[in-house]
Amino acid sequence: MSxxxxxxxxxxxxxxxxxxxxxxxxxxVYNSLGGGYPVPRNLNYFWNFGVLAGAALAIQIITGIVLAxxxxxxxxxxxxxxxxxxxxxxxxxxxxxxxxxxxSMFFIVVYTHIFRGLYYGSYKAPREMVWLLxxxxxxxxxxxxxxxxxxxxxxxxxWGAQVITGFFSAIPLVGDTIRIxxxxxxxxxxAALNRFFSLHYLLPFVIAGVIILHIWALHIPGSNxxxxxxxxxxxxxxxxxxxYTAKDGFGLGIFLLIFASLLFxxxxxxxxxxxxxxxxxxxxxxxxxPEWYFWPxxxxxxxxxxxxxxxxxxxxxxxxxxxxxxxxxxxxxxSSPVRSMNYRPKARIAFWxxxxxxxxxxxxxxxxxxxxxxxxxxxxxAYYFAHFLIILPIISRSERPRPLPNSITEAVLAxxxxxxxxxxxxxxxxxxxxxxxxx
Amino acid sequence: xxxxxxxIVGAAFVLVLGIALFGSVAGVITDPVAPxxxxxxxxxxxxxxxxxxxxxGKFDRRQLQRGFQVYKEVCAACHxxxxxxxxxxxxxxxxxxxxxxxxxxxxxEQPSINPETGEAATRKNIPSDRFPSPFAxxxxxxxxxxxxxxxxxxxxxxxxxxxxxxxxxxLTGYTTQPAALLKEFPDIKTPEGLHYNPYFANxxxxxxxPLTSDGQxxxxxxxxPTIDQMSTDVSAFLTWTAEPNLEARHAAGFASIIFxxxxxxxxWGAYQNVWxxxxx
Ligand code: HEM
Numbered sequence: 001m002s003x004x005x006x007x008x009x010x011x012x013x014x015x016x017x018x019x020x021x022x023x024x025x026x027x028x029v030y031n032s033l034g035g036g037y038p039v040p041r042n043l044n045y046f047w048n049f050g051v052l053a054g055a056a057l058a059i060q061i062i063t064g065i066v067l068a069x070x071x072x073x074x075x076x077x078x079x080x081x082x083x084x085x086x087x088x089x090x091x092x093x094x095x096x097x098x099x100x101x102x103x104s105m106f107f108i109v110v111y112t113h114i115f116r117g118l119y120y121g122s123y124k125a126p127r128e129m130v131w132l133l134x135x136x137x138x139x140x141x142x143x144x145x146x147x148x149x150x151x152x153x154x155x156x157x158x159w160g161a162q163v164i165t166g167f168f169s170a171i172p173l174v175g176d177t178i179r180i181x182x183x184x185x186x187x188x189x190x191a192a193l194n195r196f197f198s199l200h201y202l203l204p205f206v207i208a209g210v211i212i213l214h215i216w217a218l219h220i221p222g223s224n225x226x227x228x229x230x231x232x233x234x235x236x237x238x239x240x241x242x243x244y245t246a247k248d249g250f251g252l253g254i255f256l257l258i259f260a261s262l263l264f265x266x267x268x269x270x271x272x273x274x275x276x277x278x279x280x281x282x283x284x285x286x287x288x289x290p291e292w293y294f295w296p297x298x299x300x301x302x303x304x305x306x307x308x309x310x311x312x313x314x315x316x317x318x319x320x321x322x323x324x325x326x327x328x329x330x331x332x333x334x335s336s337p338v339r340s341m342n343y344r345p346k347a348r349i350a351f352w353x354x355x356x357x358x359x360x361x362x363x364x365x366x367x368x369x370x371x372x373x374x375x376x377x378x379x380x381x382a383y384y385f386a387h388f389l390i391i392l393p394i395i396s397r398s399e400r401p402r403p404l405p406n407s408i409t410e411a412v413l414a415x416x417x418x419x420x421x422x423x424x425x426x427x428x429x430x431x432x433x434x435x436x437x438x439x
Numbered sequence: 440x441x442x443x444x445x446x447i448v449g450a451a452f453v454l455v456l457g458i459a460l461f462g463s464v465a466g467v468i469t470d471p472v473a474p475x476x477x478x479x480x481x482x483x484x485x486x487x488x489x490x491x492x493x494x495x496g497k498f499d500r501r502q503l504q505r506g507f508q509v510y511k512e513v514c515a516a517c518h519x520x521x522x523x524x525x526x527x528x529x530x531x532x533x534x535x536x537x538x539x540x541x542x543x544x545x546x547x548e549q550p551s552i553n554p555e556t557g558e559a560a561t562r563k564n565i566p567s568d569r570f571p572s573p574f575a576x577x578x579x580x581x582x583x584x585x586x587x588x589x590x591x592x593x594x595x596x597x598x599x600x601x602x603x604x605x606x607x608x609x610l611t612g613y614t615t616q617p618a619a620l621l622k623e624f625p626d627i628k629t630p631e632g633l634h635y636n637p638y639f640a641n642x643x644x645x646x647x648x649p650l651t652s653d654g655q656x657x658x659x660x661x662x663x664p665t666i667d668q669m670s671t672d673v674s675a676f677l678t679w680t681a682e683p684n685l686e687a688r689h690a691a692g693f694a695s696i697i698f699x700x701x702x703x704x705x706x707w708g709a710y711q712n713v714w715x716x717x718x719x
Pocket of ligand 1: 060062064068099141144146201
């Protein structure tokens with residue numbers, strides 16, 4: 001795996017040597033997150049977000065497990081058990097706000113991570129499998145977060161569950177039966193709450209498993225980089241540790257800074273006030289909206305207001321799931337061999353239009369479904385599908401990319417204004433073996 | 440093949456959205472949305488300055504006590520605080536004996552059973568009890584309030600948009616229905632038993648104005664009990680009931696931010712140090 005010049009793990013202590021011969025876990029860690037993993041030297045801050053997503057998952061699992069010790073998944077007491085966490089459990093308010101805002105931070109990080117991949121073409125060969133597993137993680141995260149939001153059993157929990165499970169009833173003929181089977185009843189109730197809790201506890205560990213596959217698949221070709229150009233030699237890389245562990249440490253600090261500001265000073269800013277009202281099946285809230293991270297997809301769902309062969313509702317549900325499922329095909333839709341948008345003048349414009357488009361969809365998804373927002377959603381949803389399914393495939397054939405640098409190192413040095421080959425080499429240090437290619 | 444299928448699927452979605460868009464635009468042109476009474480007359484809560492606002496916010500304990508007094512003497516006749524117990528009052532500065540006295544003198548007693556006959560009965564409150572509801576059940580509550588249910592107030596300031604300011608605006612916002620509005624929308628005339636209040640979502644609320652005259656309560660600390668003052672105080676109190684750990688949260692927040700800033704500084708130094716000889 002990885003490059004021939006990757007450093008080898010050498011156990012120094014008798015104990016680590018003993019362990020290495022029997023269960024080489026330290027070697028595995030060394031090769032995947034330590035000095036044994038060579039990484040392009042030119043990564044920018046967008047490459048911090050993978051590690052941050054891992055940190056966010058760890059935070060969710062730790063806070064979640066402790067919350068689960070105090071939470072009761074039963075419709076009559078769930079709301080009060082969360083309030084007792086907030087009031088009576090030691091530092092319970094901290095756990096709960098950390099978990100609720102942690103979910104938002106998780107999505108902020110993962111969305112940045114996904115857009116990083118879209119911009120720098122990280123989904124292309126030879127990293128298709130990394131991308132596919134990433135989309136699986138994203139789907140699992142959405143399922144987890146949706147079910148988590150149901151647990152406090154407030155008004156938005158209940159009505160969100162009602163609306164989202166209602167999607168299944170759009171399926172012709174068997175829809176209602178499936179919905180009742182999924183919920184264990186005609187409407188969300190104890191049966192639904194209990195199974196959601198069970199799955200909400202399970203799925204994060206499934207996510208952790210898929211993350212291992214995601215990293216495994218990544219480490220076969222190695223990391224992409226902002227130029228999108230392949231690693232050509234040892235001078236192009238640095239060992240993950242200490243170079244990127246140090247950089248990720250700093251990135252983690254900034255992440256925690258933003259997380260702490262949200263958690264301690266604006267803990268309810270991203271939430272909805274209605275979820276502080278206990279669930280009431282007899283009183284429908286004025287506006288049912290999901291959590292902010294679902295807004296773009298919710299806007300796509302609501303954009304389909306006309307029946308055409310199929311009923312509008314079914315179109316909406318198909319489009320909403322389709323908007324995510326199409327990401328599975330992206331590596332084959334974008335056939336340009338150039339990865340980084342930095343060298344793709346047209347695709348880059350399309351990328352930024354897409355970012356704006358999704359932002360507007362997000363805004364519309366959180367707003368009430370008035371005519372203005374529905375019209376805006378319809379235009380933006382159309383662009384969303386057109387971007388991935390029509391525009392990008394065409395651009396990828398028609399555009400003329402700008403010339404690529406010959407190597408990562410060349411690009412780095414061009415940025416620093418010099419091209420002397422002597423500077424191409426990494427400085428020799430104790431942590432990186434003496435480079436040979438540039439001498 | 441993938442690209443061919445994709446472009447067909449893409450075209451289908453774009454087509455259906457195009458049809459939907461046509462319908463929406465036609466709808467806007469043929470029957471534009473008429474303004475509703477709510478969209479014209481509903482008001483956004485007024486700003487409310489409180490000690491607990493902002494990232495440095497702390498509770499003003501004397502104000503919370505005054506607010507509690509307003510709750511006790513006015514609101515408790517209709518609203519429960521089912522997530523707050525009497526002994527929580529110690530956190531806003533009442534002593535243990537004071538809390539005991541407040542609990543045992545509370546007008547509304549706790550439901551219980553007669554230990555001899557097992558029949559339903561009530562008993563005096565003790566500090567570990569939650570503030571009881573004045574109504575035996577929802578039916579009784581609605582029957583006494585023109586079929587509306589007075590909500591539990593424990594979380595009310597978090598359960599409404601800008602809740603603290605909202606409660607204050609609501610309590611001080613009762614007016615007579617503007618004649619101009621009534622002329623424009625004759626069918627929103629406030630029905631018998633409801634009260635016009637532009638801060639309430641549908642403009643007509645079942646709660647009669649609870650604070651009607653200056654001096655409705657007598658403050659022990661000499662503060663002048665104007666309607667505005669009583670309303671501000673009870674809003675502050677309800678901010679505390681909804682978020683009793685606000686001060687601990689702010690304090691922990693500052694400690695964490697300082698700690699994280701130091702961590703960021705050290706991490707930045709380590710990062711620069713490790714990378715000092717590598718162009719990137
Ligand atoms: C992928 C990681 C996870 C995500 C995205 C996530 C998301 C969420 C969300 C959005 C909520 C609702 C927060 C609220 O408004 O109160 C929630 C609640 C909850 N979660 Fe998670 N969660 C994750 C992992 C876990 C794990 C691993 C556990 C337990 C082992 C857990 C246990 C709970 C419990 C008990 C609640 C209800 C308490 C509450 O509402 O705060 N979660 N989760």
